[in-house]
Amino acid sequence: MNIYNYSLKELEQYFINKNEKKYKATQVFEWLYQKRVKSFEEMTNIKKEVINYLKEDFTFENILIIAKQEDVDVCKFLFKLKDGNQIEAVLMKHDYGNSLCVSTQVGCNMGCKFCESGRLKKIRNLETGEMVLQLLKIEEALKLRISHLVLMGIGEPFDNYENVINFIDIINNDKGIALGSRHITVSTCGIIPKIKKFINEGKQVNLAISLHAPNNILRNQLMPINKVYKLPELIETIKEYIKQTNRRVTFEYILLKDINDKKENALELAKLLKGLNCYVNLIPYNETSHLEFKKSDQSKILEFYDILKKNKIGVTIRREFGKKVSAACGQLRANYKEET
Numbered sequence: 001m002n003i004y005n006y007s008l009k010e011l012e013q014y015f016i017n018k019n020e021k022k023y024k025a026t027q028v029f030e031w032l033y034q035k036r037v038k039s040f041e042e043m044t045n046i047k048k049e050v051i052n053y054l055k056e057d058f059t060f061e062n063i064l065i066i067a068k069q070e071d072v073d074v075c076k077f078l079f080k081l082k083d084g085n086q087i088e089a090v091l092m093k094h095d096y097g098n099s100l101c102v103s104t105q106v107g108c109n110m111g112c113k114f115c116e117s118g119r120l121k122k123i124r125n126l127e128t129g130e131m132v133l134q135l136l137k138i139e140e141a142l143k144l145r146i147s148h149l150v151l152m153g154i155g156e157p158f159d160n161y162e163n164v165i166n167f168i169d170i171i172n173n174d175k176g177i178a179l180g181s182r183h184i185t186v187s188t189c190g191i192i193p194k195i196k197k198f199i200n201e202g203k204q205v206n207l208a209i210s211l212h213a214p215n216n217i218l219r220n221q222l223m224p225i226n227k228v229y230k231l232p233e234l235i236e237t238i239k240e241y242i243k244q245t246n247r248r249v250t251f252e253y254i255l256l257k258d259i260n261d262k263k264e265n266a267l268e269l270a271k272l273l274k275g276l277n278c279y280v281n282l283i284p285y286n287e288t289s290h291l292e293f294k295k296s297d298q299s300k301i302l303e304f305y306d307i308l309k310k311n312k313i314g315v316t317i318r319r320e321f322g323k324k325v326s327a328a329c330g331q332l333r334a335n336y337k338e339e340t
């Protein structure tokens with residue numbers, strides 16, 4: 001088993017089963033995530049006998065960087081996993097720090113019509129360690145520290161729920177990578193039962209919902225998941241989340257030319273979200289050569305923004321990264337596959 005798959009709690013349980021004190025787990029964690037060693041031999045404060053059975057029970061697996069595209073403020077990585085599958089991660093340089101966007105699955109089954117990732121159906125879930133390693137490898141390659149992390153790469157995080165929760169534990173843990181809860185955002189297309197489960201996890205991380213439409217009919221056309229978990233129930237679930245956690249929710253809304261960017265869409269969205277402790281992140285669409293959707297004109301984006309603002313809905317427009325690099329989820333992998 002890959003050592004990077006284990007949360008601190010799981011490692012503690014491992015040591016308890018071995019009749020050892022559980023603080024051994026903390027020591028291992030510090031070696032892995034603070035000192036970043038890559039073998040058990042380097043863990044010099046742990047006795048030989050323990051090192052020996054750790055070596056028997058665990059491996060140090062790796063993921064390989066096979067392509068990299070760089071621009072001034074963005075760097076995109078293509079990774080090869082142990083079974084040959086490929087995933088992506090994107091590092092964005094903001095003035096407030098470095099933000100990493102990680103993948104959670106190989107492919108995706110959600111089938112959102114505008115999304116490149118979904119063109120490849122889900123092959124498998126990523127293991128916890130494969131998510132952790134995206135961060136470790138990029139920090140090592142670029143010699144920098146990541147301050148913010150979003151689960152917005154390839155895949156649907158809540159379709160890989162247990163591994164994603166474990167991953168959040170590892171990166172958030174003080175003894176682990178120690179990223180602050182408020183610097184971590186998990187994004188979902190709206191898998192209602194998992195949002196309900198997430199409410200009870202007691203995690204202080206941010207939740208983002210990919211909304212993309214202000215009504216059921218339009219959302220059905222763009223996001224097949226809406227036929228299972230419908231918009232009215234989704235909004236009810238989000239109300240419950242806000243009530244229980246007292247936290248503000250982000251709604252992501254991609255602006256697609258002539259599809260969901262009209263004045264009446266903005267008014268309907270404002271009405272839908274009225275009174276909710278939330279804000280809307282308007283996303284200029286990243287066009288991809290494989291799909292027919294177009295990015296809204298800048299004037300439309302600003303008009304949409306103004307309508308939400310006038311209706312007292314908190315709103316931001318997402319900064320666009322990586323014009324030169326294939327920035328939308330799944331694009332680098334798709335292009336690389338075509339070239340090779």
Ligand code: SAH
Nearest residue numbers: 115152155156187188189210252285286328
């Ligand atoms: N499955 C999760 C997380 C991955 S997608 C989710 O749906 O939230 C992360 C975000 O990128 C989502 O809001 C998704 O709708 C958006 N997205 C997908 N393709 C895009 C594109 N070409 N341009 C801009 N945003 C895109």
